[in-house]
Structures are given as structure tokens and as C-alpha cells.
Amino acid sequence: MAKTAVAAVEGLFTxxxxxxxxxxxxxxxxxxxxxxxxxxxxxxxxxxxxxxVLLSRTGRLWSFTTGxxxxxxxxxxxxxxxxxxxxxxxxxxxxxxxxxxxxxxxxSVGDLSVxxxxxxxxxxxYSDDDHDYLVWKWAPAGxxxxxxx
Amino acid sequence: xxxxxxxxxxxxxxxKWGRNFVExxxxxxxxxxxxxxxxxxxxQFVSGANSVRCGYPGYVSASTFANALGFTGCQxxxxxxxxxxxxxxxxxxxxxxxxxxxxVALVVGAESTPKGFFAPNAGERHxxxxxxxxxxxxxxxxxxFALYARRRMELYxxxxxxxxxxxxxxxxxxxxxxxxxxxxxxxxxxxxNSPMVADPLRLLEICATSDGGAALVVSSLEWATxxxxxxxxxxxxxxxxxxxxxxxxIELPYLASDxxxxxxxxxxxxxxxxxxxxxxxxxxxxxxxxxxxxxxxxSAYELDWYEHIGLCRRGDAAKxxxxxxxxxxxxxxxxxxxxxxxxxxxxxxxxxxxxxxMVWQLRGQAGQRQVExxxxxLSINHGMFGHGSSVICTR
Numbered sequence: 210m211a212k213t214a215v216a217a218v219e220g221l222f223t224x225x226x227x228x229x230x231x232x233x234x235x236x237x238x239x240x241x242x243x244x245x246x247x248x249x250x251x252x253x254x255x256x257x258x259x260x261x262v263l264l265s266r267t268g269r270l271w272s273f274t275t276g277x278x279x280x281x282x283x284x285x286x287x288x289x290x291x292x293x294x295x296x297x298x299x300x301x302x303x304x305x306x307x308x309x310x311x312x313x314x315x316x317s318v319g320d321l322s323v324x325x326x327x328x329x330x331x332x333x334x335y336s337d338d339d340h341d342y343l344v345w346k347w348a349p350a351g352x353x354x355x356x357x358x
Numbered sequence: 359x360x361x362x363x364x365x366x367x368x369x370x371x372x373x374k375w376g377r378n379f380v381e382x383x384x385x386x387x388x389x390x391x392x393x394x395x396x397x398x399x400x401x402q403f404v405s406g407a408n409s410v411r412c413g414y415p416g417y418v419s420a421s422t423f424a425n426a427l428g429f430t431g432c433q434x435x436x437x438x439x440x441x442x443x444x445x446x447x448x449x450x451x452x453x454x455x456x457x458x459x460x461x462v463a464l465v466v467g468a469e470s471t472p473k474g475f476f477a478p479n480a481g482e483r484h485x486x487x488x489x490x491x492x493x494x495x496x497x498x499x500x501x502x503f504a505l506y507a508r509r510r511m512e513l514y515x516x517x518x519x520x521x522x523x524x525x526x527x528x529x530x531x532x533x534x535x536x537x538x539x540x541x542x543x544x545x546x547x548x549x550x551n552s553p554m555v556a557d558p559l560r561l562l563e564i565c566a567t568s569d570g571g572a573a574l575v576v577s578s579l580e581w582a583t584x585x586x587x588x589x590x591x592x593x594x595x596x597x598x599x600x601x602x603x604x605x606x607x608i609e610l611p612y613l614a615s616d617x618x619x620x621x622x623x624x625x626x627x628x629x630x631x632x633x634x635x636x637x638x639x640x641x642x643x644x645x646x647x648x649x650x651x652x653x654x655x656x657s658a659y660e661l662d663w664y665e666h667i668g669l670c671r672r673g674d675a676a677k678x679x680x681x682x683x684x685x686x687x688x689x690x691x692x693x694x695x696x697x698x699x700x701x702x703x704x705x706x707x708x709x710x711x712x713x714x715x716m717v718w719q720l721r722g723q724a725g726q727r728q729v730e731x732x733x734x735x736l737s738i739n740h741g742m743f744g745h746g747s748s749v750i751c752t753r
Contacts (some may be wrong), residue, residue, distance in 0.1 A: 213684065217493065217494060218484050218490065218493070218494060219484075219588070221494075235620070238620050238621075239619060239620040240604070240617050240619065240620040240621075241617035241619055241620075242617065243613065243614040244614075246485070246611065247485065247487055247490075247613075248614060248616070249603060249616060249744075250603075251603055251604070251616075251620070252603055253603075253620075253621065256447045270503040271505075271509070271510060272506070272508045272509040272512070272609075273505070274501050274504035274505050274508060274556045274558075274559075274699075275504075275554070275556060275557040276496045276497075276498065276501060276509075276556065276559050277553070277554050277555055277556065277557070278555060279476075280475055280477075280492055280496045280497075280498045281475050281477035282477065282480075282492075283473065283478065283482075283483075283489055283492050283493040284492050284493060284496045285493070294496060296495060296496070296497055296501050296505070298505050298608055302619050303584075303619065304619050305617050305618045305619040306614050306615050306616060306618070306619070307606070307607075307614060307615040308613065308614045309491065309495050309497055309608060309613050310494075310495060311495055311496065318557050322512065323508070323509060323513070324512075325510035334494065344494050344495075346684075354403035
């Protein structure tokens with residue numbers, strides 16, 4: 210039986226349709242926030258309404274690294290054994306803010322360079338018997354892995 | 359800002375001793391009191407830097423240490439500001455002294471640490487950025503350090519050899535420090551052969567977690583004079599600033615940086631602001647420094663600090679390093695103590711330990727790691743979630 214796909218943490222990204230991060234935008238000032246509820250406020254617009262907005266799908270690679278050893282909980286090792294992974298920090302095109310995320314499998318640091326175009330993907334973070342738990346990840350633009358895993 | 363005097367400094371050696379953190383703090387406090395020739399019963403105020411890894415006694419560190427030394431009815435305050443806790447505790451003591459609430463205070467911090475990566479608090483914590491970054495991204499502290507390191511390589515042409523050279527330099531300094539945890543002199547091959555942890559950073563380039571304790575006895579200048587201390591080391595500036603929005607650098611433990619779409623200068627960052635405030639308070643400029651103690655959470659991170667404290671322009675830090683300017687005997691030695699590379703980090707004690715090193719350097723008591731004729735030193739670090747920490751000492 211197919212597993213049910215759910216967000217690993219709700220409210221941070223879309224799980225249906227085009228992969229997008231869910232952020233906030235100050236209505237009059239135009240500052241962006243991610244995550245909407247947890248980002249630091251803009252002191253210049255404390256009274257501003259913060260609207261929920263979908264953030265840019267693409268941006269430029271700000272920096273990148275790897276996780277060569279399994280982090281402690283609440284990191285969940287997907288599968289039987291820990292596999293090293295790549296982390297990217299991407300500056301969103303319109304919002305001018307940098308968002309962390311893992312990079313989709315199959316991309317190594319040798320494939321990456323600061324400034325290259327990246328796009329958002331939704332992928333499986335880990336699974337249990339009934340569910341695939343989803344998260345956003347980054348992929349080089351045109352990498353072709355943008356649907357739910 | 360008026361100065362205060364530092365009368366005494368004391369430390370418990372850094373290591374992985376596995377004992378109660380209170381022991382480390384008490385040993386450091388006793389040493390600082392002896393160094394100051396001040397009796398415990400004379401201390402009017404205890405300013406504790408808290409630990410969040412040692413249970414409830416760590417959250418009320420001032421009373422924990424005071425009780426272990428024997429309650430005397432003195433006033434207490436306990437501060438937590440992550441890695442900035444020590445500087446925050448010192449700033450509280452300074453405020454009490456300058457306000458006339460007390461004449462002499464003890465500042466103390468200590469910690470006993472678990473092995474491996476620091477981890478967030480337990481539970482399902484969807485509103486805690488520290489929890490989210492581990493759960494959703496697997497972004498450990500070294501991952502953030504590595505992002506900054508990689509950016510230096512891509513923007514400024516720094517190399518892995520440069521980063522390794524920082525560790526080599528600091529290990530040479532640490533050899534001469536009896537309080538350091540690692541007193542082995544490493545060479546570039548040792549570092550290149552250590553395991554990759556977060557590309558491009560290898561195990562020997564990433565700050566370990568350590569046990570340790572550090573303490574200071576501080577007083578008003580008048581009280582120091584009354585005690586016959588004519589020329590004490592002085593605290594001339596303390597910075598505990600927050601970032602200023604928008605900060606374009608993604609900082610621990612957040613998932614994202616601020617946005618600078620609406621306003622802001624993406625070239626100004628939190629770490630530039632921290633030193634700025636300390637310089638302003640102390641009426642000192644980068645050219646006045648004789649040495650600096652900076653938070654080398656990674657080898658590459660030390661290079662970031664050269665620029666943030668104004669030793670050189672953005673992107674030029676590796677040039678200073680390659681020229682030997684920041685080694686002992688160079689123009690502006692950085693981390694003569696050996697830094698975190700030689701110590702590992704005992705969170706609430708570390709910023710106090712940086713000040714201990716400044717005390718010994720400015721008194722000319724630093725032995726083989728002495729910076730000759732030093733009269734002005736700066737220490738700097740930051741606590742995650744946005745706590746600045748910088749102290750300028752003069753003599």
C-alpha cells in the first residue's frame with residue numbers, strides 16, 4: 210500500500226503542486242520573512258500586517274557544505290545506515306534572503322559553486338511504515354527533481 | 359564609559375574531565391581570589407555565567423558557585439547568553455560596580471560537556487529554530503562554520519591550506535598554555551589527514567566541546583587604589599549588542615537570514631557591529647590593539663574575525679595570516695592563548711577565559727606566549743540567537 214506523504218513540519222512549505230516555501234511579507238514595507246512565524250521582525254514595520262506569501266522557487270547558491278557524520282536527534286537517519294548529505298544556503302531571487310536546505314541526492318559538492326542557480330524541490334526526509342515525511346531541498350536549476358519523492 | 363579594574367584571574371584547566379562543573383568554577387574562583395589577594399568574604403556580588411548542560415544548578419550559576427564557596431549574604435545574578443554568557447556576566451558586574459551597588463565582584467562560569475555535537479533541547483519543538491535546523495536540514499554547528507569557510511574560498515580565494523595554517527598557528531601558541539586542553543603542535547599534514555566533518559572543514563579544524571572553568575575578580579578603580587593596586591588591568595569596553603536588522607548572514611541556529619529586499623546594506627553584518635561597540639566604549643581603534651583573542655569556532659572562522667575587528671579589509675585576512683602577522687612575534691598576534699583550537703569550548707567559561715588571557719598578557723605574565731609590551735587587547739565572540747560579546751582591556 211502506498212504511504213501517505215505529509216510535511217515533516219507543517220506550514221513551512223507546500224506539499225501539493227509546485228514546490229514553494231511559505232513565508233511572510235510585511236504589507237506596506239515589503240520585507241520578507243522565513244519561516245513566517247519564527248523569523249525576526251523588521252523593526253521599521255512592527256505594526257505592519259504580515260501576509261502569508263509563497264517565496265521564489267529559485268535563487269543563487271550563497272554557500273554549501275556537507276554533513277559527513279550523523280547529527281544527534283531530532284535528526285532522523287533515513288533508511289538503514291547514515292549517508293553523508295550536502296547542505297546548501299540559497300539566496301532567494303526576489304526576497305534577498307538566504308535559506309538553508311539539504312541538497313537532493315545525487316549532487317555532490319563538486320557539482321556546486323557559489324552563485325549558481327538553484328531551485329526548490331520537495332523530497333522525502335525520512336519514512337516510517339505509513340508515512341513519507343517531506344521537506345524542501347535544493348537542486349541545481351534544471352536538475353529535474355522537483356516533484357515529491 | 360568608565361573603566362573598572364580586574365584584580366584577579368583564575369582558570370580550571372580545560373579538558374574532558376567528566377566531573378561536576380561546580381568543581382571547575384570553584385577552582386577558578388579560588389585562584390582568581392588568590393591572584394587578587396581578595397578574601398571570599400569581601401566579595402559583595404557574584405555574577406554567574408550559566409550552563410544549560412548541567413541541570414538546574416547550571417541555570418542559577420551565581421548561587422551555585424556562591425553556595426559552593428559558602429553563602430555570605432552577597433548579591434547574586436545569573437546570566438545566560440549562549441557563548442556570550444561570560445561577557446554578559448562581566449557586563450552585569452561592571453554595571454553594579456559603576457552604579458555604586460558594590461565595590462568588588464566575582465565573575466565566574468564553568469561547564470561540563472557531553473561528547474560530540476551540541477544538540478537542541480529534547481521534545482517535539484516545531485517553534486524552536488534550534489530544533490528545526492537539526493530535524494529538517496541536519497545543520498549542525500560545524501555546518502554553519504563550513505558555509506562561512508566555503509564562502510571565503512569562493513569569494514576571496516582562501517584555500518584549505520590557509521585554514522589549516524590557522525590551526526597550526528594556534529596549536530603552536532597552545533603548547534605554551536598550561537590551561538589549554540590540546541598542547542600538541544599540529545602540522546598541515548595532521549590536519550589534512552583528519553576526517554572531513556563539514557566540507558571544507560576537517561575534524562582538527564573544528565572547535566571541540568570541553569570542560570573548564572574561568573573566573574575574574576573585578577572592582578571599582580577606587581577600591582583597587584585603596585587596596586594598593588596602582589596600575590590594574592582595566593576593562594575599558596564591553597559589547598553585548600544584538601544584530602541590527604537586516605543581517606544578511608545566516609546565523610546559528612536559524613533556517614534563513616533576514617531579507618534585505620526592502621532595506622539594508624548586505625555588506626554590514628552582525629559580527630562587524632560587535633567590535634564596533636567595544637571600540638566606541640573604550641575609545642580605541644583597531645590600530646591600537648597589541649593582540650586579540652577571537653572565537654575560532656573553526657580555523658576559517660578566525661579569518662572572518664580579522665576582518666570584523668578591523669585588522670584588515672574584507673577578503674584580506676589570509677594575507678595577514680600568510681605574512682605571519684597574526685602569529686606570536688608578528689605584528690598583531692591573534693589567539694596567543696591558543697584559542698578554541700587549543701581549548702575546545704566550555705561555553706559559559708570561554709568568554710571569561712578570553713579575558714583571563716588578556717589579564718595575563720597585559721601584566722606580562724603570559725610566559726612563552728607573551729606578546730611583548732602589550733597594553734591593549736580585545737576579545738570577541740558571539741552567542742547563538744544573536745548575543746554579541748566583546749571586551750577591550752587596557753593597562
